[in-house]
Amino acid sequence: MTGNDSPIIRVTAEDLAEVENAAVSTPPVAQVDATSGARSYGNINSSFAETAPARSEERPSLLLQGWFYLGAAGLVGAISGWGICERGFIDSEKSHSWGNVWLLPMVTMMMLIAFALAESLVERSLKKAVKRLLVVIPLGIVCGFVFDGAANIIYEVGLSVIVAAGVRTTRNPAWWITRAFAWAVFGVAAGLIYGFVGKSSKKAKYGVIGGAVGAFLGGLAFDPIALVVDQGAQSRAFGLGLLGVAAGAAMGFVESALKDRWIYVSGGPLAGKQFILYKASTTIGSDQGSDIYLFKDPNIAPLHATIELRGTQATLHAQAPIFISGVPTQNRVLLSGDIIQIGRYVFKYNERHR
Numbered sequence: 001m002t003g004n005d006s007p008i009i010r011v012t013a014e015d016l017a018e019v020e021n022a023a024v025s026t027p028p029v030a031q032v033d034a035t036s037g038a039r040s041y042g043n044i045n046s047s048f049a050e051t052a053p054a055r056s057e058e059r060p061s062l063l064l065q066g067w068f069y070l071g072a073a074g075l076v077g078a079i080s081g082w083g084i085c086e087r088g089f090i091d092s093e094k095s096h097s098w099g100n101v102w103l104l105p106m107v108t109m110m111m112l113i114a115f116a117l118a119e120s121l122v123e124r125s126l127k128k129a130v131k132r133l134l135v136v137i138p139l140g141i142v143c144g145f146v147f148d149g150a151a152n153i154i155y156e157v158g159l160s161v162i163v164a165a166g167v168r169t170t171r172n173p174a175w176w177i178t179r180a181f182a183w184a185v186f187g188v189a190a191g192l193i194y195g196f197v198g199k200s201s202k203k204a205k206y207g208v209i210g211g212a213v214g215a216f217l218g219g220l221a222f223d224p225i226a227l228v229v230d231q232g233a234q235s236r237a238f239g240l241g242l243l244g245v246a247a248g249a250a251m252g253f254v255e256s257a258l259k260d261r262w263i264y265v266s267g268g269p270l271a272g273k274q275f276i277l278y279k280a281s282t283t284i285g286s287d288q289g290s291d292i293y294l295f296k297d298p299n300i301a302p303l304h305a306t307i308e309l310r311g312t313q314a315t316l317h318a319q320a321p322i323f324i325s326g327v328p329t330q331n332r333v334l335l336s337g338d339i340i341q342i343g344r345y346v347f348k349y350n351e352r353h354r
Helices: 013-024 066-086 098-123 126-164 173-197 201-229 232-258
Strands: 261-267 274-276 281-285 305-310 313-318 331-333 339-342 345-351
Touching (some): 066 098, 066 232, 098 126, 098 232, 126 173, 232 274
Antiparallel strands (some): 261 274, 281 305, 313 331
């Protein structure tokens, strides 16, 4: 090397690859305007990276499965209703007290309150909890008594039929089946109001089916449990608790089994949760009132995107940065299997094969 010579700089293909990877590894983030202090989520036409950063799929939580948290909520609600009324309940066919009158309506209302709180807790939205409670408490009281009257009619008619056929004891399975049909009415009430609160006739239909099936099973087991326990208060606690957990779990199972379009959260704080698309327009964002509320991520706008259902198509409209299957997207008809990334959240869109 002479005094005028300069060292030779060699650039390898690996060096170029590292530079390219660094250029696309950072997702779009919220920027704060220095003058106004307002948060900006980027321009969806220009500020997207070419590809989405890789996100690993997280292990789903059992607590976010609908059948689990609705079943647990149904159990807590039913036992709470029993606990409130049991002190005023009289074990006699000739005498009644306020506990006898309020027992099943109270159980129905407390189950509905528990369902509303469970869904809001899973979605981490206090705003939704308040709105749901304002609906389910008055509806639960009114419908509880209305459906209690209907259940009593079904039960009395059923008893007259089986007694005429020669049934004389609660040890006969015909007696159990009669009670099961009567208790199914309370499952119908719970499912109907559950769907009404969700503002979806389809959700109400699934809720009615699941609630009726679960309550029927709870009613079917009530008399056998009473025969084993042989104590009024304990048998009512076991039987009504079973009614609650069976109705809630069945609602979750039926809703999941009959869904046709849904978003499954595979990454982020809600990993394992599925959002069934019932409404014509589903909102996604950091506002607690969003249908799909995404929290703990400053990169998510209050209204980040909407999913519109028209016929057999689901179309996503982005108001802030979104990647679908790794590609930045503004408007897109979703296909089953599409991977949607919004900030730290990863979703999978699914359709039932028709």
